[in-house]
Amino acid sequence: MSTSSEALPQRHRRDIDPYRLGRGYGAPGYGGGGRDLPTGRGEGGPASKRVIVGFGFWVFLLSDIVMFSAFFAAHAVLQTATAGGPSGRDLFDPSRVALETAFLLASSFTCGMSAVASSVRNQLWTQVSLLVTGILGACFLALEAYEFTQMIHTGAGPETSAFLSSFFAVVGLHGCHVTAGLLWLGTMMAQVFVKGFRPNIQRRLLCFNLFWHTLDIIWVALFTIVYLIGEGR
Amino acid sequence: MLGKLTWDAIPWSQPIPLVAGGVVLLALLAVIAWVIVRGYLPYLWRDWITSVDHKRIGVMYILLGVVMLLRGFIDALMMRSQQAIAFNAPGYLPPEHYNQIFSAHGTIMIFFAAMPIVIGLMNFVVPLQLGVRDVAFPTLNSTSFWLTATGALLVNVSLVVGEFARTGWLPYPPLSETQYLPGVGVDYYLWSLQISGVGTLLTGVNFVTTILKIRAPGMGYFRMTIFCWTALASSLLIVAAFPVLTATLGMLLLDRYLDFHFFTNTAGGNMMMFVNLIWVWGHPEVYILVLPAFGVFSEIFSTFSGKPLFGYRSMVMATLFICVVSFMVWLHHFFTMGAGADVNAAFGIATSVIAVGTGVKVYNWIFTMYGGRIRFATPMLWAMGFIVTFVIGGMTGVLLAVPPADFMLHNSLFLVAHFHNVIIGGVLFAGFAALTYWFPKAFGFRLHEGWGKAAFWLGLIGFYVTFIPLYAAGLQGMTRRLQHYDVAAWRPWMLVAVLGVLILLAGAVCQVAQLVVSILHRDELRDEIGDPWNGRSLEWATSSPPPPFNFAVLPNVHGEEPYWEIKRRAIESAHLTPEPEYEDIEMPRNSPTGVITAFFATMTGFAAIWHIWWMVVLGIVAAYVVFVWFAWRDVDEYVIPAAEVARLDRERRGARQAWLDAHARAEEPA
Numbered sequence: 001m002s003t004s005s006e007a008l009p010q011r012h013r014r015d016i017d018p019y020r021l022g023r024g025y026g027a028p029g030y031g032g033g034g035r036d037l038p039t040g041r042g043e044g045g046p047a048s049k050r051v052i053v054g055f056g057f058w059v060f061l062l063s064d065i066v067m068f069s070a071f072f073a074a075h076a077v078l079q080t081a082t083a084g085g086p087s088g089r090d091l092f093d094p095s096r097v098a099l100e101t102a103f104l105l106a107s108s109f110t111c112g113m114s115a116v117a118s119s120v121r122n123q124l125w126t127q128v129s130l131l132v133t134g135i136l137g138a139c140f141l142a143l144e145a146y147e148f149t150q151m152i153h154t155g156a157g158p159e160t161s162a163f164l165s166s167f168f169a170v171v172g173l174h175g176c177h178v179t180a181g182l183l184w185l186g187t188m189m190a191q192v193f194v195k196g197f198r199p200n201i202q203r204r205l206l207c208f209n210l211f212w213h214t215l216d217i218i219w220v221a222l223f224t225i226v227y228l229i230g231e232g233r
Numbered sequence: 234m235l236g237k238l239t240w241d242a243i244p245w246s247q248p249i250p251l252v253a254g255g256v257v258l259l260a261l262l263a264v265i266a267w268v269i270v271r272g273y274l275p276y277l278w279r280d281w282i283t284s285v286d287h288k289r290i291g292v293m294y295i296l297l298g299v300v301m302l303l304r305g306f307i308d309a310l311m312m313r314s315q316q317a318i319a320f321n322a323p324g325y326l327p328p329e330h331y332n333q334i335f336s337a338h339g340t341i342m343i344f345f346a347a348m349p350i351v352i353g354l355m356n357f358v359v360p361l362q363l364g365v366r367d368v369a370f371p372t373l374n375s376t377s378f379w380l381t382a383t384g385a386l387l388v389n390v391s392l393v394v395g396e397f398a399r400t401g402w403l404p405y406p407p408l409s410e411t412q413y414l415p416g417v418g419v420d421y422y423l424w425s426l427q428i429s430g431v432g433t434l435l436t437g438v439n440f441v442t443t444i445l446k447i448r449a450p451g452m453g454y455f456r457m458t459i460f461c462w463t464a465l466a467s468s469l470l471i472v473a474a475f476p477v478l479t480a481t482l483g484m485l486l487l488d489r490y491l492d493f494h495f496f497t498n499t500a501g502g503n504m505m506m507f508v509n510l511i512w513v514w515g516h517p518e519v520y521i522l523v524l525p526a527f528g529v530f531s532e533i534f535s536t537f538s539g540k541p542l543f544g545y546r547s548m549v550m551a552t553l554f555i556c557v558v559s560f561m562v563w564l565h566h567f568f569t570m571g572a573g574a575d576v577n578a579a580f581g582i583a584t585s586v587i588a589v590g591t592g593v594k595v596y597n598w599i600f601t602m603y604g605g606r607i608r609f610a611t612p613m614l615w616a617m618g619f620i621v622t623f624v625i626g627g628m629t630g631v632l633l634a635v636p637p638a639d640f641m642l643h644n645s646l647f648l649v650a651h652f653h654n655v656i657i658g659g660v661l662f663a664g665f666a667a668l669t670y671w672f673p674k675a676f677g678f679r680l681h682e683g684w685g686k687a688a689f690w691l692g693l694i695g696f697y698v699t700f701i702p703l704y705a706a707g708l709q710g711m712t713r714r715l716q717h718y719d720v721a722a723w724r725p726w727m728l729v730a731v732l733g734v735l736i737l738l739a740g741a742v743c744q745v746a747q748l749v750v751s752i753l754h755r756d757e758l759r760d761e762i763g764d765p766w767n768g769r770s771l772e773w774a775t776s777s778p779p780p781p782f783n784f785a786v787l788p789n790v791h792g793e794e795p796y797w798e799i800k801r802r803a804i805e806s807a808h809l810t811p812e813p814e815y816e817d818i819e820m821p822r823n824s825p826t827g828v829i830t831a832f833f834a835t836m837t838g839f840a841a842i843w844h845i846w847w848m849v850v851l852g853i854v855a856a857y858v859v860f861v862w863f864a865w866r867d868v869d870e871y872v873i874p875a876a877e878v879a880r881l882d883r884e885r886r887g888a889r890q891a892w893l894d895a896h897a898r899a900e901e902p903a
Contacts, residue, residue, distance in 0.1 A: 040446030043453045045787070047446040052369050056442035063434055063476045070480035070510060074495060081501030083494075158493050162501035165493035169484065187861055195867075204864075 050203055057207040061214045064177075068218050071173060072225055075166040079233055083161035088230030091156055093147070097227050100143045101219065104178075107136035108216040115209050121197045126205075127189060133212070134185050137178055144175050167226060174222055177215055184208055236844035237417065242395045247330060253307075254393030283823040285371035286781055287356050290378050292675055294353025295668070297378075301385055302346040302661075306741060308338035310734055313699070317731040319717035320724045331716040332399035333418065337388065339402025340422060343518070344429060345385040347656065350664040351525045352381075352436050355464045358671060359440065361772035361779065362458045364449025364788045364795070369442035371821040372863075377432040377439065379831030384429025387838050391421040395842070398422040401714065403511050404485065406496035406504045411489050417842050419489065423482050424838040430479050437471025440464055449771070451790035458770045459548050463528030466556040467521045473560070474517035481510040505570055512563040520559040522656065524552060526663030527594055530616045533666055534598045536766050537613035538605030541794055544597040551590040551597075558587045568639045577636040584634035588627055595624060610766070611685035615666035618693045619658055626654030629704070647707025650700045657696055665692070665744070672751075673760040677777045681754065684747035691740030699733030702726035762888045769797040776885040781820055782873060785882035786813040807897040809886055815879040819870045826863045830856060 040047025040055075047055070079088070110132040117125035148168070151157065158168040188201075188208055195201055244250050268274055281289055311334055315324045326334065356374065360367055368374050391397040398418040400409045409419045444465045448457070457465075485507065487493035494500040496507040535542040542548060564572060564580040598620060607613065629651040633639050642648060665688070673679045706726040711718065751758055764773040774796045775783055792798060803809055837852030839845075 040448070043451045043456075043790070045450035046365060046448065052442060052446050055446055056369050056438055059441050059472055060435075060438045063438065063472045066473055067476035067480045070477045070513075071484075074480075074484060074506060074510070077503055077506055078495070078501065081503065083499075083501040158487075158491065160500070162494040162497075162503065165487070165495055165500075165502075169487055169493065169495075183857065187864065191864065 049199070050206070053203045054206055054210070057210055061210060064214065065218065068170070068173065068221075071166070071170040072221065075170050075226060078162040078166040079230060081162040083163075085161040085164065086156050087163065088167075088227070088233050091151060092227055092231050094227070094231065096143060096147060097223065100140050101223055103136045103140040103143070104216055104219050107133045107140070108213055110136065111209055111212045115205065118192070118197060118202065118205050123192070123196070126192055130185060130189050130192075134182055134189075137182050137185070141175060141178055141182070144171065148172070167230075170222065170226060174215065174218055177218075181208075181212055181215060184211070234845075236840070236846070238394075238843040238845065242417075242843075243393060244396070247327075249326070249330065250392050257389070258393070279823065282828050283375070283825045285367075285375045285821050285824055285827075287360050287368050287371065287374060288675065288779065288783075290374055291353045291355075291357030294349045294356055294378055294381070296353075297382055297385060298346050298349035298353060298664070301341050301349065303741070304389070305338050305341040305346050306737075308334050308341070310738065312338065313727075313731045313734040316715065316718075316727045319715075320721075320727070321719050322717065324717055326716070328716045329396075329399060332714070333397045335714050336398045336401055336418075336422070337391075340398075340426075341385075341388060342656075343402065343522075344426060345381070345388065347522050347660050347664075348433060349381055349385075351467070351522055351660065352377075352433070354529065354664075354667050354671070355436075355440060355467070355525060357675060358772060359443065359461055359464050360447075361674070361775065361783060362461050362770050363444065363447065364452055364771045364774075364784060364790065365443075365447050366783050366787075366818070367821060368439050369447055370439050372824045372826055372869075373435055374439055375824065375827035376830050377436040377827075379827040380432030380435075380834055381429045383831045383835045383838065384425040384432070386835060387421060387425035387428070387842075390839070391418070395421065403515065405511075406485065406488070406502075406507050407498045409485060409489075410497055412497070419485075420842040423486050423489070424842050427479065427482055427486070428834050428838050430475055430482070433471055434475045434479070437468045437475065440468035441472055444468070449784075449787045449790050452795075453790075455546070455549070456790055456793050456795070458528070459531035459542060459545070459552070460525070460528035460770075462549050462552050463524040463531075466552045467524045470517045470521045470524075470556060470559065474514045474521065477510060478514040478518075481507065481514065484510075505567075508567055508570065509563070512566045513560070515566065516563040517559045519655075520555055523659045524555065526619075526660045527552070527591075529663040529667045529670070530598060530619055531594075532770065533612045533616045533670055534601045536670075536768050537608045537610060537616070538602050539608075539767070540601055540605040541769070541797075542597065543600035543603075544593075545793065547593055548597050551593040555587060555590040558583065558590070562587055565634055565639070568636045569643050574636075581634050581636050581639075585631055588631050588634075591623075591627060595620060610669075611680070611682055611689060612666040612670040612766075614686065614689045615662045615669070618689065619662040619666070622658030622662065622693070622696065623655060626651060626658050629654060642707060644712055645707035646703045646711045646713055649713050650703035650707060653700050653703075657700075662692075665689070670766065671772075673758075673765045674763070674772055674777050674779070676755075677760055678751065678755040678758040679760060679765055681747050681751045681758065684743050684750055688740050688743035688747055691736055691743055695733050695736030695738075695740050697733070698736055699730050702729040702733070706730075762892045763885065764800075769794045771796050774799060776881075776888070780878075780881045782818045782878065785815060785818075785878050785885075803889070803893060804896060807893055809890055809893070812883075812886070815875040815882065817875050818873045818878055820873060822869055822871050824863070824866075824869075826859065829859050833859065 038044045038047050039051055046052075110129045114126050114129035114133060117129055148171075151164075156164055158165045185208065188204060191201055191204070268277060281293060284290065311326065312331070315326045315331060318324050324331075356368070388397070395417040398404055398409070398421065399414065400419060400422070404419050404422055407413060444457070444461055484493070484495040488495050488497060488502075494502040496502050496504045498504060531542055531548060562580060562584045564570075564576065565584045568577050568581070598616075629647070633642060633648065633651060669680050669685055703726070706723045709720075709722055709726075711720070711723045711726075760777045763775055763777040763779075765777070766773075771784075771788055771790075772779075774788060788795060788799075799810075833852045833856045837849055837856070840848030840852060
């Protein structure tokens, strides 16, 4: 029995896997280049454009994660500095946070769907799954905005205590990233619609996917450190 | 309508900043008028401002760095002269002005002089040494440069519109909070660093990607030059450290603008957290600057000793060791915080250990010279001056790493002397050495040796005469940043130091004279073949200045020092390798994205400093529009036809073959 990728059904072949950078990314048009894209490792000469863009964007995302880690560290230091004001236990609503989490995780799933759809160059399903991703992201943002306004109205705004300052900063920073992501998403939908699946558009979709999933990873950390641990303080 | 901005923002009553600002403004207007009248504007726009060529961006970075170096040096002259006369006297600089000067001096020297020079060198040299045509993201590279320039512009605007921070180069709270400094000084500092910090971060991302993903065929990691290795380490540090700076300054901005309580001394804020966070960035920053400097010296020692670098692999290991350990020593900047003996001991030991990596490097450089045929050209003089100076600075650093000693010397002039010792002796000497070394590659002619050597000797002697007295005054208890003092024992040292800074001024004059004289005599100093120093790495394989595409055909690398091997073969056979098949070359097209982004960044930053909110919104919206407009561009490359590539490369080959023939004739026994 053969174990090579040729033995698998067409749509399971590894060379249409959008997360497999570099070698074997399929025919021209799947992000540019031929069958054996150079990866830039070792002595093989410059990498293909797709590898360069994907790798570079990952490095940027790592820097973004470092920035978040500084805010997480600040929050860890200030989590108990309530200055006589309300603590996480008084303020957080676990069911709303669970709903926010569900929206965001679901949007990551639909974002993955859009990657599959764009890798087979299906305009309709790419647009539909991107649109659903955007709607889920907007629902998440709406819930977060509701939480923020409610807290500020009950006198638990960022000026109340160092704990609330760091809470609004780290959660708000994530919210700003989601907002920027939504702007990017809308731009990408327009670009895919007007320009189709050109190699450079495919590369941008790859970067957008990486970005959106990273926001999910950060939210998981945020959910744990800010909300779950904060609930116990 | 204009937020806090009124006519009172201009310091009408303070003659020094007013006159200085007026002169700078007039000079700037004169330069712009001259450019327009002579019709250079289209050339500047096409070939420089919108260029995405890494070599031109590198040159612009270095130009920015050198101009800001002079600006920061003027601050230094003012501080040294103030301390020379302000013994039992007020001096000529009032305290609030003096405080702005030392804050601006530190900020400008680190962020807008040292960083642009180091990043400019990386830009110019790394793709050439890797044997490739450009960096990973050329347009992003141009944007990085223009964002850095934006930061520099905002700092200089603060000279005439408003004020600069009075906090020192790191705005420690609670002094930097609105409660104590409600003016715009700290805001100028914060916004200019936030904007230029984004530029630096993107440079880091760009160079990590370039070095790890774009190298000539055969250029494995252990065939890269040490300069490329140090550029990689420095870029990795940028990616890991600069986001922390952005986050920390962001928190301070939230404190100042939206009444948050990260670092206030009320409502549970924690001001020591600022000090911790800022040094988590700040200590790696030291190595971001000095590692590429080590790379420059590695190239120079090997070239001017006529030998391969001693201990190449240990050099790589030492670089990466420093890269990692640089994140484990930050607390030595504030042993006096009171973290306790155990914590202080751990950080003290880590600080002493990091010196081992540098020690390995120093021995490698010395052993590279040992047994070599040393040529005492200007770059080599700077390199040898560096070894002595940097070892002294390193020794005083290890001394400061001992917590009990640090308790005595903390915040004294001893500390000030120490970090000037390593930054001037390390980064600045490397900048001057690199400028002389790679200038012919960038412009096609060498710099004048006589003026270069004069600049070196005045720079070296001036450095010692300025800073050894500061060590002494520091040991006698003189703290830093004193606007006036009344201890007679410190006075003589201040008088010697002002003499030293005048020698440094003479050195600076020689540097400028060197540039002017070299430009006037450029025909005699012409570098015809592109290899003026008998170099060993790939940048010397192409012509001077290199064509836009750097290499007509990407070189095939078979070992360390690839160009030395090519040259040796060519000399042995008295012939170049056969002419390659030339092909069309695709190069990235020019783009005004960078300069337009910087325009809106300047506008947004200035508006945020003065609380002009409509302009902030306008700037952000406009930036997004530019982003989408750029994303809609379809053609982002142009083609250089094979015939043009062939013509340029045949010119280069002709010059080299002529040299080979002359060389063969000279070697022939008579």
